[in-house]
Amino acid sequence: MMIAFTKMHGLGNDFIVIDGRENMPALDEATIRRLCNRRFGIGCDQLVLLSAPTLAGADVGVRFFNPDGSEAGACGNASRCVAWLVGNAPTLQTPAGLLPTQQNGSLITVNMGKPRFESGDIPLSHACDTLHLPLQDAAACSMGNPHATVFGDITRAETLGPAMETDPLFPERANIGFAEIISRSHMRLRVWERGAGLTLACGSGACAAVVNAVRRGLTERSCTVTMDGGDLHITWLENRDVLMAGPAMTVFYGTTV
Numbered sequence: 001m002m003i004a005f006t007k008m009h010g011l012g013n014d015f016i017v018i019d020g021r022e023n024m025p026a027l028d029e030a031t032i033r034r035l036c037n038r039r040f041g042i043g044c045d046q047l048v049l050l051s052a053p054t055l056a057g058a059d060v061g062v063r064f065f066n067p068d069g070s071e072a073g074a075c076g077n078a079s080r081c082v083a084w085l086v087g088n089a090p091t092l093q094t095p096a097g098l099l100p101t102q103q104n105g106s107l108i109t110v111n112m113g114k115p116r117f118e119s120g121d122i123p124l125s126h127a128c129d130t131l132h133l134p135l136q137d138a139a140a141c142s143m144g145n146p147h148a149t150v151f152g153d154i155t156r157a158e159t160l161g162p163a164m165e166t167d168p169l170f171p172e173r174a175n176i177g178f179a180e181i182i183s184r185s186h187m188r189l190r191v192w193e194r195g196a197g198l199t200l201a202c203g204s205g206a207c208a209a210v211v212n213a214v215r216r217g218l219t220e221r222s223c224t225v226t227m228d229g230g231d232l233h234i235t236w237l238e239n240r241d242v243l244m245a246g247p248a249m250t251v252f253y254g255t256t257v
């Protein structure tokens with residue numbers, strides 16, 4: 001079956017976007033893994049599937065899949081790409097909820113919703129202080145997907161990331177961010193993503209890192225997050241929504257055979 005797609009990225013976190021709103025392709029896990037493979041397929045960090053919305057107020061349905069075939073509840077960089085692709089500042093219907101978007105020139109802002117901090121929300125295998133986990137003293141929150149943030153040496157992403165992603169403390173695995181505080185309004189971040197490995201940028205990971213830094217009193221609520229692929233601007237509003245602003249790029253259009 002020939003499937004049309006758009007290849008996009010947000011700060012080098014790259015995506016295959018398939019628009020199933022008119023005609024939904026049959027994508028089983030094996031097909032998703034094949035398309036995401038950088039040798040045997042197109043290659044991406046996540047595959048993004050658009051569908052007709054089913055909730056009032058939503059303009060487009062969006063699902064996110066990792067290269068290992070697992071589904072993610074949130075994907076910030078891909079959400080900006082979908083907003084750019086669909087246009088007119090759409091509200092996205094995602095597993096994490098309805099995400100309003102805005103566009104100001106080439107800058108896309110997504111309201112990523114409210115973080116959650118209870119052990120059962122992350123989820124964790126048992127009740128813990130989610131601000132200081134018994135695992136590398138990480139701080140955890142959910143942005144609709146599980147994130148743990150380790151503050152300190154960011155070069156540990158490749159060495160500590162894989163083991164932490166699959167630690168039994170995370171029954172659904174977790175995305176592991178490694179953050180270095182530069183100032184009260186700036187941090188460096190590298191993320192070992194669940195089901196994808198080290199990526200050049202992670203939008204939901206940047207949101208989680210700022211939320212966790214604010215919870216620890218390390219940064220202000222507005223913070224620039226510098227990742228290997230570039231900068232995102234994160235603001236955790238007093239009403240508890242998290243805004244994420246950054247670019248989105250279309251690279252090419254294609255069709256599978």
Ligand SMILES: N[C@H](CCC[C@H](N)C(=O)O)C(=O)O
Nearest residue numbers: 072075076077145202203204
């Ligand atoms: N790259 C995405 C995160 C993907 C999260 C996925 N790895 C998961 O299983 O939660 C972002 O920009 O937020």
